[in-house]
Amino acid sequence: MASKELKKFTREEVEKHNTEDSLWIIIDGRVFDVTRFQKLHPGGPTVFFDEGIPGGDATEAFFGLHRYDVLEKPQYQRLQIGVIEGEEPVVQSSHIPGKVSKVPYGEPSWLSDGYHNPYYKESHRKLQKAVRQFVDEYIYPDAQERELDGKRPSQSVLDKMAEHELHAMRLGPGKHLQGRTLFGGIVKPEEFDYFHELVITQELARCGARGYGDGLLGGCVIGLPPVLNFGSPELKARIVPEVLSGKKFICLAVSEAFAGSDVFGLQTTATKTEDGKHWIVTGTKKWITNGVFADYFTVGCRTDDGFTVILVERQEGVTTKPIKTSYSPTAGTAYIVFDKVKVPVENTLGQEGGGIFVMLSNFNHERWVMCCASARSQRAIVEECMKWVNQRKAFGKPLHSLAVIRNKLAGMIQRSESVQNWLENITYQMCNMSYKEQAQKLAGPIAFLKSYSTHSAQITAQDAVQIFGGRGITQSGMGRFIEHYQRTVAFDALLGGAEDVLSDLGVRQAMRSMPKDTKL
Numbered sequence: 001m002a003s004k005e006l007k008k009f010t011r012e013e014v015e016k017h018n019t020e021d022s023l024w025i026i027i028d029g030r031v032f033d034v035t036r037f038q039k040l041h042p043g044g045p046t047v048f049f050d051e052g053i054p055g056g057d058a059t060e061a062f063f064g065l066h067r068y069d070v071l072e073k074p075q076y077q078r079l080q081i082g083v084i085e086g087e088e089p090v091v092q093s094s095h096i097p098g099k100v101s102k103v104p105y106g107e108p109s110w111l112s113d114g115y116h117n118p119y120y121k122e123s124h125r126k127l128q129k130a131v132r133q134f135v136d137e138y139i140y141p142d143a144q145e146r147e148l149d150g151k152r153p154s155q156s157v158l159d160k161m162a163e164h165e166l167h168a169m170r171l172g173p174g175k176h177l178q179g180r181t182l183f184g185g186i187v188k189p190e191e192f193d194y195f196h197e198l199v200i201t202q203e204l205a206r207c208g209a210r211g212y213g214d215g216l217l218g219g220c221v222i223g224l225p226p227v228l229n230f231g232s233p234e235l236k237a238r239i240v241p242e243v244l245s246g247k248k249f250i251c252l253a254v255s256e257a258f259a260g261s262d263v264f265g266l267q268t269t270a271t272k273t274e275d276g277k278h279w280i281v282t283g284t285k286k287w288i289t290n291g292v293f294a295d296y297f298t299v300g301c302r303t304d305d306g307f308t309v310i311l312v313e314r315q316e317g318v319t320t321k322p323i324k325t326s327y328s329p330t331a332g333t334a335y336i337v338f339d340k341v342k343v344p345v346e347n348t349l350g351q352e353g354g355g356i357f358v359m360l361s362n363f364n365h366e367r368w369v370m371c372c373a374s375a376r377s378q379r380a381i382v383e384e385c386m387k388w389v390n391q392r393k394a395f396g397k398p399l400h401s402l403a404v405i406r407n408k409l410a411g412m413i414q415r416s417e418s419v420q421n422w423l424e425n426i427t428y429q430m431c432n433m434s435y436k437e438q439a440q441k442l443a444g445p446i447a448f449l450k451s452y453s454t455h456s457a458q459i460t461a462q463d464a465v466q467i468f469g470g471r472g473i474t475q476s477g478m479g480r481f482i483e484h485y486q487r488t489v490a491f492d493a494l495l496g497g498a499e500d501v502l503s504d505l506g507v508r509q510a511m512r513s514m515p516k517d518t519k520l
């Protein structure tokens, strides 16, 4: 709001407008004429006549009931007729593009004033600034709109991401970055490491829209690496440029109605034609992120010699239909039918029968990406709760004056901090290990981290609902991010390996490494 051009009033002048026929109120040093609006107010006209409100200062009542963004909507901005002389509005929008939060624990410590950190260098900090600005300006508004209308992320956003090479960077460090100008040259391709990727994933998670987050080409993050790492040079040359430019879409199609975490229980088959030149792929896939709008499908198939991964292109015989899940259809979650689909054998990814190796090499990265996003989303909930308990009064005092509320906040902060710190440690290991070492040493720790992180997230979601009360289960207004979070938090606990399966994997990996010469 451009307060400079607005008229200046004294509080005494405002006080005179305290009737139904001329009704003004003050919110944070700004003067609003709500005479005509009173009848249109979603909270009803009567609230404007509560004690001290007509002609008075309604700041506390307002922030106890509305998010700041209400005042940013053009139809409500128009209600502002002036400001109070000698007073400056103090409350700021929480969505000033690029802004770093000053709310304690609202940012990871490396972004908080006065804290030190061994992991992040200048290029990480520069990238963080640039990506935050980009997310706040382009992605956040699109996320909020698409989450509601269920359409896939806008092509204009995907194109802008491609301009900055964000699709390529989200696949992590590697040869695919060579020759690309990463975010205007902030990071050199050979410098790009897993901390740069962590920064991008965490900034994207701040869009606060879980379905949109997956819709934003989550399918590419998990479906393209098998092509990059195991596809033939011809296949890569054809597919990779159009996917990384955001023009075509790819997804990973493994889970089925018959089997999710149990990849050996899969029933989609691929059989060779007599001339050996094609696969015939038949079967179904379920819960496939981005499947609804994908052009390419990285498909796990049963073959004569075991399990093989094959790239299927959208064609006759491939049908996809949306599955209604508890998050938005913007993710494009699909049920897919492959009805005798003819695919050239050149589309085989890796060895025939070697599909498990292709899948396993993908899992660690996929799960780690999910940990990055889960850690950041939990932190966003901590920030929401910190603001709410500070501005909301109950029993005549701010909510944070209640020990039971502080206890819940303590748990949230501890979990969010421990998840981030563990994540940074694992990320550091990834940066310093060869791919082979990562596969050997980090499958267990990443599985543990993901299961711990998503379990923490679910407790935090539950506690946040208790703190916000009815608003925590209401899709509009103060608690809308909490409602969204508690409704969608389970996705992280299931996608990329169910929580219990992953915990078990972590222990089995550890037991396998037990030294033979160790006894009590």
Ligand code: HEM
Binding pocket: 025, 032, 034, 041, 042, 043, 044, 047, 048, 050, 053, 058, 061, 062, 065, 066, 067, 070, 071, 076, 079, 476, 477, 478
């Ligand atoms: C310029 C002033 C105001 C505007 C533009 C405004 C706008 C709105 C809007 C858009 C809602 C729907 C819920 C949301 O989106 O957050 C709402 C709800 C509400 N408003 Fe206001 N409002 C104003 C002032 C006030 C004041 C001063 C009070 C109380 C004294 C008040 C009490 C309420 C209540 C009780 C609700 C229902 C809240 C709920 O369902 O949780 N409003 N208002």
